[in-house]
Amino acid sequence: MSRSRRISVIGAGYVGLATAVGLAVRGHEVDLVETRADRLESLLAGSLPIHEPGMAAAYADAGTRGRIHPMASPAPGSDLLLVCVGTPIYEDGSSDLRQIESALRSVADLAASGTPVVIRSTVPAGSGETLAEWLGGDTSRLFANPEFLRQGHAIEDFLDPARVVIGTFPAADPDALALVKEVLYFSNCALLVVGMAEADLIKNGANAFLALKLSFANEMAVLCEALGADVTRVIEGIGLDPRIGGTHMQPSFGFGGSCLPKDLCALTNVGKSYGLAMHVTAAASEANADHQLHFANRIADLMPPGCRRVAMLGLAFKAGTDDTRSSPALQVAQMLFERGFEVAGYDPQANANAAHEMPGLIVATSAQSAAAGAGVTVIGTEWPEFRDLDWAYLATIMAAPIVIDGRRLLDGERMRALGYHFEAVGAPTLHKAESGIL
Ligand SMILES: NC(=O)c1ccc[n+]([C@@H]2O[C@H](COP(=O)([O-])OP(=O)(O)OC[C@H]3O[C@@H](n4cnc5c(N)ncnc54)[C@H](O)[C@@H]3O)[C@@H](O)[C@H]2O)c1
Known part of the structure; x- marks a missing residue:
C-alpha cells in the first residue's frame, strides 16, 4: 500500500463515486466535489445518489473512517486533482465538454500552484490542448487516466482493473507523473504510459469496439429470427474461435447506457472532423x-x-x-x-x-x-x-x-x-x- 495522500475527486457520478470510494479503500483521504445540490445533499447525509452494488456499504465505511469529505467546490491542500465529470454528446454527435470546462476552470488556481490534474472522464481524442487552455495553459502537470469500469461492477473494476492507461503531454513533469502512477497504478495489471491523444483513442476505441461486438451479435439475432435459427448457439459457435472470443456478445434488442452509444458517436465525429468516413463506427450506431x-x-x-x-x-x-x-x-x-x-x-x-x-x-x-x-x-x-x-x-x-x-x-x-x-x-x-x- 502506498502512502496516504489527500486527493480531490471532481464530480460524484458513477465514475467519481467509484474513484472516491476506491481511493478511500486504498487508505487515501478524498475531497469529493459535486455541484449538483441534490447529489451533494444526499452524500452529506451519508447516502448515495446512485445504485451501484457494494458501494453504499463502502461509502458508509469510508465515512466512518473520515476518509471522504463531500463538498460543493474544490478546496486547497490536495496532492492530486481527479476530474470525473460527465461528457455527454449533443444531438449532432459532437461532445459537450461544458462540465469539463467548468471543472478545469474551477481548479485552475490550484493547478497553477503546482497540483497535478488528471482527466478520468472520457473526452474526444484530440481535445488535450483545449483542456490545457481551460486549466491555464500549462501541459506539464495535466494527465489523462481514462476509466474503464462497468456499471454494476464499478468498485471491483476500479480496484482490480484490466489495465491502467496514463496519457501525458511531451512536457510532462516527471515528479507529477510519478505521483499519478503512485496513486492510480496499484495492481499487477498492464500499465501503458502514452500520449494524450493515444490515451483518449484507447478509451474511445475500446468502447466503440465493445459496441461493434454487440451490434454484430444483435444483427445476427435478427438474421436468426428470419432463418428460424437460435442466435445463442450461433454466437457460442462463433465465439469459440480464439481469434474472436465469446465475451460481450450477449444478443439483445440494442445496447445503451451513458457510454457505448455516446463514445461510438464521439469517435465517429472525431474521425469525420478529420475528413474520414468512419464507416464501421457509424454503421454500428445506425444498426x-x-x-x-x-x-x-x-x-x-x-x-x-x-x-x-x-x-x-x-x-x-x-x-x-x-x-x-x-x-x-x-x-x-x-x-x-x-x-x-x-x-x-x-x-x-x-x-x-x-x-x-x-x-x-x-x-x-x-x-x-x-x-x-x-x-x-x-x-x-x-x-x-x-x-x-x-x-x-x-x-x-x-x-x-x-x-x-x-x-x-x-x-x-x-x-x-x-x-x-x-x-x-x-x-x-x-x-x-x-x-x-x-
Ligand atoms: N458511467 C460509466 O460506466 C463510465 C465508465 C467509464 C467512463 N465514464 C466516463 O466518465 C465520465 C463520468 O461519467 P458518469 O457516468 O460518472 O457521469 P455522471 O453524469 O453520473 O456524473 C458526473 C457528475 O459530475 C458533476 N459535475 C459536473 N460538473 C461539475 C463541476 N464543475 N464540479 C463538480 N462536479 C461536477 C455532475 O453534477 C455529476 O454528478 C464521463 O466522461 C463518462 O463517459 C463513465
Missing part, C-alpha cells in the same frame, strides 16, 4: 437504432386486437444499475408510447430515473402491477429476479399470456408449458396460431 425499432415493431405486431397495454419489465440500460441513460428498454417504451400504446414499466432500481426521463410512462411498483391487463409483456432488462416471478399467476392477470424476451432471460420451454405465447430475441418463433393463443 443499434434499427435493432430497437425492429423490436418495437415486433411488440406492436404481437398486440392482440382490442388491447393497447404493454408491460415493460426492466427499465435500466442493464441489470445491476439504476441508470436509464440511453436505455434500450426505455427507448422502445417511448416508441410504443408515441404509437398510442399505454406502456406500464417496472424496474427493481430504476423506476425513479425512468419516470424522470419518460413522462408518458406508467411507473408500476411491482412486476405484477405492470403486467396486470397487459396485452404483451416484455423483458427489457435482464434482472435475474424476473426469472423467478410467479409466471403461472401472471398469466391469469394479463389481458393475454404473451411474453417477448428482449434479453434471453427466460426459459422458453417452461413459458410455453405454462401456456404462454413466448418469443425471444434471436430465437425461432412459433406462429401465434400454433401456440394456441390466437
Whole structure:
C-alpha cells in the first residue's frame, strides 16, 4: 500500500463515486466535489445518489473512517486533482465538454500552484490542448487516466482493473507523473504510459469496439429470427474461435447506457472532423437504432386486437444499475408510447430515473402491477429476479399470456408449458396460431 495522500475527486457520478470510494479503500483521504445540490445533499447525509452494488456499504465505511469529505467546490491542500465529470454528446454527435470546462476552470488556481490534474472522464481524442487552455495553459502537470469500469461492477473494476492507461503531454513533469502512477497504478495489471491523444483513442476505441461486438451479435439475432435459427448457439459457435472470443456478445434488442452509444458517436465525429468516413463506427450506431425499432415493431405486431397495454419489465440500460441513460428498454417504451400504446414499466432500481426521463410512462411498483391487463409483456432488462416471478399467476392477470424476451432471460420451454405465447430475441418463433393463443 502506498502512502496516504489527500486527493480531490471532481464530480460524484458513477465514475467519481467509484474513484472516491476506491481511493478511500486504498487508505487515501478524498475531497469529493459535486455541484449538483441534490447529489451533494444526499452524500452529506451519508447516502448515495446512485445504485451501484457494494458501494453504499463502502461509502458508509469510508465515512466512518473520515476518509471522504463531500463538498460543493474544490478546496486547497490536495496532492492530486481527479476530474470525473460527465461528457455527454449533443444531438449532432459532437461532445459537450461544458462540465469539463467548468471543472478545469474551477481548479485552475490550484493547478497553477503546482497540483497535478488528471482527466478520468472520457473526452474526444484530440481535445488535450483545449483542456490545457481551460486549466491555464500549462501541459506539464495535466494527465489523462481514462476509466474503464462497468456499471454494476464499478468498485471491483476500479480496484482490480484490466489495465491502467496514463496519457501525458511531451512536457510532462516527471515528479507529477510519478505521483499519478503512485496513486492510480496499484495492481499487477498492464500499465501503458502514452500520449494524450493515444490515451483518449484507447478509451474511445475500446468502447466503440465493445459496441461493434454487440451490434454484430444483435444483427445476427435478427438474421436468426428470419432463418428460424437460435442466435445463442450461433454466437457460442462463433465465439469459440480464439481469434474472436465469446465475451460481450450477449444478443439483445440494442445496447445503451451513458457510454457505448455516446463514445461510438464521439469517435465517429472525431474521425469525420478529420475528413474520414468512419464507416464501421457509424454503421454500428445506425444498426443499434434499427435493432430497437425492429423490436418495437415486433411488440406492436404481437398486440392482440382490442388491447393497447404493454408491460415493460426492466427499465435500466442493464441489470445491476439504476441508470436509464440511453436505455434500450426505455427507448422502445417511448416508441410504443408515441404509437398510442399505454406502456406500464417496472424496474427493481430504476423506476425513479425512468419516470424522470419518460413522462408518458406508467411507473408500476411491482412486476405484477405492470403486467396486470397487459396485452404483451416484455423483458427489457435482464434482472435475474424476473426469472423467478410467479409466471403461472401472471398469466391469469394479463389481458393475454404473451411474453417477448428482449434479453434471453427466460426459459422458453417452461413459458410455453405454462401456456404462454413466448418469443425471444434471436430465437425461432412459433406462429401465434400454433401456440394456441390466437
Ligand atoms: N458511467 C460509466 O460506466 C463510465 C465508465 C467509464 C467512463 N465514464 C466516463 O466518465 C465520465 C463520468 O461519467 P458518469 O457516468 O460518472 O457521469 P455522471 O453524469 O453520473 O456524473 C458526473 C457528475 O459530475 C458533476 N459535475 C459536473 N460538473 C461539475 C463541476 N464543475 N464540479 C463538480 N462536479 C461536477 C455532475 O453534477 C455529476 O454528478 C464521463 O466522461 C463518462 O463517459 C463513465
